[in-house]
Amino acid sequence: MSKKGKGVRAKERRAGWFFLMPATIMICIMSFWPMIQAFITSFKSGKGAQLSWADPWNFNYSRILQDKIFITSLKNTFLYLIIEVPIMLILAILLAQILNNKDLRFKGLFRTMVFLPCATSLVSYALIFRSLFATQGLINQVLLNLHIISENINWLGTAGTAKAIIIIALIWRWTGYNMVFYLAGLQNIDYQVYEAAKIDGASSWKTFWGITVPLLKPVIVMTFIMSINGTLQLFDESVNLTNGGPANATITMSHYVYNMAFGQGVGHFGYSSAMSFVIFIMVAILAWINMKVGDTRD
Amino acid sequence: MTKRNKSMVQRRLIPSYIFLIIWSFISVFPLFWMITAATNNTVDISRGRIWFGTAAAENFQKLLAAQPLWKSMGNSFIYSIAQTILCLLICSLAGFGFELYADKAKDRLFAFLLLAMMIPGVATMIPLFTMISKMGMLNSVWGFILPQIATPFMIMMFRQNSRNFPAAIMEAARIDGQSEVGIFFRQYMPIMRSTYAAAAVITFMNAWNAYLWPKVVMTDNKAQTMPMLIANLAAGYTIDYGVLMMGVLFCSIPTMLVFFILQKQFAEGITGSVK
Numbered sequence: 001m002s003k004k005g006k007g008v009r010a011k012e013r014r015a016g017w018f019f020l021m022p023a024t025i026m027i028c029i030m031s032f033w034p035m036i037q038a039f040i041t042s043f044k045s046g047k048g049a050q051l052s053w054a055d056p057w058n059f060n061y062s063r064i065l066q067d068k069i070f071i072t073s074l075k076n077t078f079l080y081l082i083i084e085v086p087i088m089l090i091l092a093i094l095l096a097q098i099l100n101n102k103d104l105r106f107k108g109l110f111r112t113m114v115f116l117p118c119a120t121s122l123v124s125y126a127l128i129f130r131s132l133f134a135t136q137g138l139i140n141q142v143l144l145n146l147h148i149i150s151e152n153i154n155w156l157g158t159a160g161t162a163k164a165i166i167i168i169a170l171i172w173r174w175t176g177y178n179m180v181f182y183l184a185g186l187q188n189i190d191y192q193v194y195e196a197a198k199i200d201g202a203s204s205w206k207t208f209w210g211i212t213v214p215l216l217k218p219v220i221v222m223t224f225i226m227s228i229n230g231t232l233q234l235f236d237e238s239v240n241l242t243n244g245g246p247a248n249a250t251i252t253m254s255h256y257v258y259n260m261a262f263g264q265g266v267g268h269f270g271y272s273s274a275m276s277f278v279i280f281i282m283v284a285i286l287a288w289i290n291m292k293v294g295d296t297r298d
Numbered sequence: 299m300t301k302r303n304k305s306m307v308q309r310r311l312i313p314s315y316i317f318l319i320i321w322s323f324i325s326v327f328p329l330f331w332m333i334t335a336a337t338n339n340t341v342d343i344s345r346g347r348i349w350f351g352t353a354a355a356e357n358f359q360k361l362l363a364a365q366p367l368w369k370s371m372g373n374s375f376i377y378s379i380a381q382t383i384l385c386l387l388i389c390s391l392a393g394f395g396f397e398l399y400a401d402k403a404k405d406r407l408f409a410f411l412l413l414a415m416m417i418p419g420v421a422t423m424i425p426l427f428t429m430i431s432k433m434g435m436l437n438s439v440w441g442f443i444l445p446q447i448a449t450p451f452m453i454m455m456f457r458q459n460s461r462n463f464p465a466a467i468m469e470a471a472r473i474d475g476q477s478e479v480g481i482f483f484r485q486y487m488p489i490m491r492s493t494y495a496a497a498a499v500i501t502f503m504n505a506w507n508a509y510l511w512p513k514v515v516m517t518d519n520k521a522q523t524m525p526m527l528i529a530n531l532a533a534g535y536t537i538d539y540g541v542l543m544m545g546v547l548f549c550s551i552p553t554m555l556v557f558f559i560l561q562k563q564f565a566e567g568i569t570g571s572v573k
Binding site: 012013016018022024030033034035037038091098101105113115117118119121124127128129130131136138141177180181184233235239240257261269273276280 | 308311314317324325326329331343345346388391392394395396398401404407411414415416417419420422424425428429447448449450453478482503506507509510513514524525526528529532537542543546549550553556557558564565569
């Protein structure tokens with residue numbers, strides 16, 4: 001290449017760096033730097049802006065282990081994770097599989113309706129579910145009229161049912177969202193594979209486990225990571241559906257961290273940062289495990 | 299295929315139809331109920347009325363009296379549109395740079411930036427709050443958008459979609475004497491408009507629906523967003539469900555409109571970076 005050509009290449013390379021600089025700088029300032037600061041703050045104690053080094057240095061972290069509310073929030077978050085995510089993902093795959101059938105009619109209409117919950121904000125749907133399951137709400141009225149229950153149930157005021165309703169609400173909101181990923185994944189699979197399986201006389205159950213699930217595996221791993229990430233950071237639902245109650249029975253980790261930092265008259269920035277760092281470690285570990293599991297496909 | 303065959307195929311699909319109808323009902327009903335409840339008074343709602351009522355105007359008046367509805371709608375629109383424009387510009391520039399000027403160093407930087415995806419919002423919330431308040435940006439549009447204008451997800455989406463951008467166009471434009479920046483604005487942007495549309499829809503939706511960060515950074519009632527407004531409606535000891543659902547309806551109208559008009563772009567935006 002001539003000297004002139006080389007000069008152009010160098011200019012292009014510089015232009016490339018110039019294009020990606022604004023985003024890189026913003027991510028460093030707005031994500032990485034705060035994360036480092038949060039880690040530093042997690043070794044401090046005090047309130048609001050008056051922070052000093054904690055004594056002993058691991059004070060905040062040892063406090064976490066003895067904090068009953070944090071342990072509850074941890075258990076709750078994992079309960080939501082373990083029950084909600086598998087149910088939701090299986091439902092989403094089933095719906096995608098059904099909607100991918102060439103012979104199905106009104107496909108567009110069904111897809112729109114299944115997808116519709118995604119159009120509502122998290123706060124909106126949390127408040128809708130809170131209203132539906134209120135003690136004087138519609139669900140109780142319907143169950144009373146059907147004589148399934150004899151008096152109004154305080155769904156959100158009872159620990160067990162309140163947790164169940166958060167899970168139901170989460171499934172409602174996110175199944176259609178995940179279905180979109182699977183539908184996109186299925187459309188990349190040659191439909192003839194299914195035709196061939198049908199000719200071979202494979203049942204739809206067998207086709208599902210034998211063809212759909214293996215071929216969708218990369219998408220499934222990805223939705224799993226996203227769901228884990230999302231569930232570990234649950235906030236809007238805990239705040240607006242149950243407000244963490246009754247008596248912190250349904251509180252999530254993010255909600256508790258928020259309350260400790262910005263709740264009324266608290267401002268425990270050091271302790272909150274320590275808890276948020278623990279959440280970060282958990283997200284990272286679970287994502288890593290997931291990626292490893294996803295990689296071991298033959 | 300014969301008629302008989304066709305009806306047999308449809309008959310075999312009956313369980314599928316039943317499942318779809320049930321799930322569609324579950325999906326749609328809470329939203330339908332939200333709309334009808336906005337037109338009923340709270341007494342009728344707790345009696346279990348599920349059809350449209352006559353209290354819409356009354357609920358609307360009460361909502362206006364209880365909360366600064368127009369101010370919050372305006373705030374939400376300004377924040378969301380500003381975030382959408384800036385985020386698209388900065389992230390598409392980065393996606394363009396990472397894909398069309400790719401080399402080893404840039405790939406390594408890209409992998410590093412992706413790590414930011416794992417950082418939970420709740421972890422950066424406190425340092426960001428301190429930073430934004432030191433810069434005097436609490437309750438401002440900048441305070442709202444600055445942490446969100448560069449996201450690994452959006453950069454990845456633009457990078458992945460840039461793979462379809464023909465390199466020949468770059469070369470031709472260079473021979474024509476266009477500058478690299480000129481290529482971005484004159485060639486890249488128009489060709490990538492469908493990616494921009496999908497990215498715009500998803501960014502707007504996320505910005506409109508954001509809750510945790512606005513709750514942290516918008517300490518003044520006058521700067522609050524729509525999700526904060528409806529959360530406030532439900533914070534009292536007694537809740538007027540008709541008024542609450544009227545608020546939820548207002549909060550949902552823009553996202554619903556976007557959903558129904560741009561559903562394809564929305565779906566593309568969600569799955570955007572996976573290809």
